Amino acid sequence: MLTAPNFRSVEGAYLALLQLASANFEQHIEARGNAAREVIGVGFRLPDPRQRLPYLATRKVNPVFQFAEALWYLAGRRDLEMIGYYAPSMRSSSADGVTLGGSxxxxxxxxxxxxxxxxxxxxxLELLRTETDSKRGYLPVAKELAVSDNLDMACLAGLHLFVRDGRLHMVCHMRANDLDCGLLSDVFSFTMIQEYAAVQLGLELGHYTHMIGSAHVNDRNAERVRLVLNEAELRRAPQQFPFPAMSAETGPDMISRLMAHEELLRTNTVRYSADEVAHLDVDAYWQQAVLLFEAYRQIQHDDTDTVSRDVLDALHPGLRWLLGHKWAACATADDAR
Structure with missing residues (x-):
C-alpha cells in the first residue's frame, strides 16, 4: 500500500494539500512570528514528474522564476545578483546582501x-552507475538547523535517488513546506534536478515522491488559498498542457551556455527575437527558458505594455498560458479560455 497518494500533476497535489491544511489542520502554530495552520507528516507521488506546473489563474504562477531558480540550482550558485532579479523578496533572507545560505x-x-x-x-551519480539497486543515493542538504539567528534555514532536508528497472526515482524529504508559496517552486526545481540526473545516467524518468514534516499555510495567505480552492471547485475541467522531456544534450556545458544567455538578458545587454533564440547554441527544450527570460527582460526593461508576439508564439502553450495570467503584457486572446 502506498503511503503517499498519486496525482497526475503537481496541481492536484497542491490543491489537495491546501484543502487539508485549510479545513483539517492539526495545529495552529506561531513559529518565528509566522502564524500558520499545520499538518504534520504528509506526502504525495507524481508518477510523471514532468507535469510540474499548475494551471490556476488565481494562483498566478511565475514560470520565469521557476526556470530561473531551477537553473540557479543546477549551476550550483548562491548569489543574490541573479536570483534576486527574479524574486526581490529573497534579498531579505541574505545575511550579507550578496549571497544566500540554506536555501x-x-x-x-x-x-x-x-x-x-x-x-x-x-x-x-557515480554510486548509482556502479551499485545495482543501491539504497545509498542520498543527498543531504539541511546542515544548519541549530543556528538560532540564521535568516535562511534550509527547508529541504535531502534528496534520495533510486535506480530501479531502468528508471530513476526520487524521494524528496522536506523539513517544512509552505504549501501556498514554497511547494510549487520546490517541486518544479527538484523534479528538474531528478530529470537532469536521469539524463546524466541515461535512464528513463521514474516517479517523484514528496514528503513533508511540517506542511503549513500561513494565515497571511489564507485569502489567496480560499480563492484558489474556489476556482478549482467552480471550473469545468483542469487545464492540461503536457510538458516535453528534457533534452538528452542537457549537461553542465548546456547549463553554462544557458546561464550566459540569462545574464545577457538580465543585464539588458542583448535582446532576442524568437528567430534569434531558435539559432542559439542551446537546444529546443532549453530555448523555452531563454524565451521566458527574454519576455521578462521586456517586462522589466522595455518601455512597452506588450511583450513581442513572436516571443509569446514561440513558447510552449502551457508557459504562454501562465505568462498571460501572470502579466497583462503577455496576455493573448487564447488566455481567456
Whole structure:
C-alpha cells in the first residue's frame, strides 16, 4: 500500500494539500512570528514528474522564476545578483546582501566541499552507475538547523535517488513546506534536478515522491488559498498542457551556455527575437527558458505594455498560458479560455 497518494500533476497535489491544511489542520502554530495552520507528516507521488506546473489563474504562477531558480540550482550558485532579479523578496533572507545560505540548495549539491574534488551530486551519480539497486543515493542538504539567528534555514532536508528497472526515482524529504508559496517552486526545481540526473545516467524518468514534516499555510495567505480552492471547485475541467522531456544534450556545458544567455538578458545587454533564440547554441527544450527570460527582460526593461508576439508564439502553450495570467503584457486572446 502506498503511503503517499498519486496525482497526475503537481496541481492536484497542491490543491489537495491546501484543502487539508485549510479545513483539517492539526495545529495552529506561531513559529518565528509566522502564524500558520499545520499538518504534520504528509506526502504525495507524481508518477510523471514532468507535469510540474499548475494551471490556476488565481494562483498566478511565475514560470520565469521557476526556470530561473531551477537553473540557479543546477549551476550550483548562491548569489543574490541573479536570483534576486527574479524574486526581490529573497534579498531579505541574505545575511550579507550578496549571497544566500540554506536555501541555495544547488550550491550544496553541485559543488565539492570539505577538501573533496567531486560534488555530492556527482558522487551519488557515480554510486548509482556502479551499485545495482543501491539504497545509498542520498543527498543531504539541511546542515544548519541549530543556528538560532540564521535568516535562511534550509527547508529541504535531502534528496534520495533510486535506480530501479531502468528508471530513476526520487524521494524528496522536506523539513517544512509552505504549501501556498514554497511547494510549487520546490517541486518544479527538484523534479528538474531528478530529470537532469536521469539524463546524466541515461535512464528513463521514474516517479517523484514528496514528503513533508511540517506542511503549513500561513494565515497571511489564507485569502489567496480560499480563492484558489474556489476556482478549482467552480471550473469545468483542469487545464492540461503536457510538458516535453528534457533534452538528452542537457549537461553542465548546456547549463553554462544557458546561464550566459540569462545574464545577457538580465543585464539588458542583448535582446532576442524568437528567430534569434531558435539559432542559439542551446537546444529546443532549453530555448523555452531563454524565451521566458527574454519576455521578462521586456517586462522589466522595455518601455512597452506588450511583450513581442513572436516571443509569446514561440513558447510552449502551457508557459504562454501562465505568462498571460501572470502579466497583462503577455496576455493573448487564447488566455481567456
Amino acid at each position: 541555495a540548495y544547488g550550491h550544496t549539491l553541485f559543488n565539492a566541499t570539505d577538501g573533496d574534488t567531486v560534488s555530492p551530486f556527482d558522487r551519488v
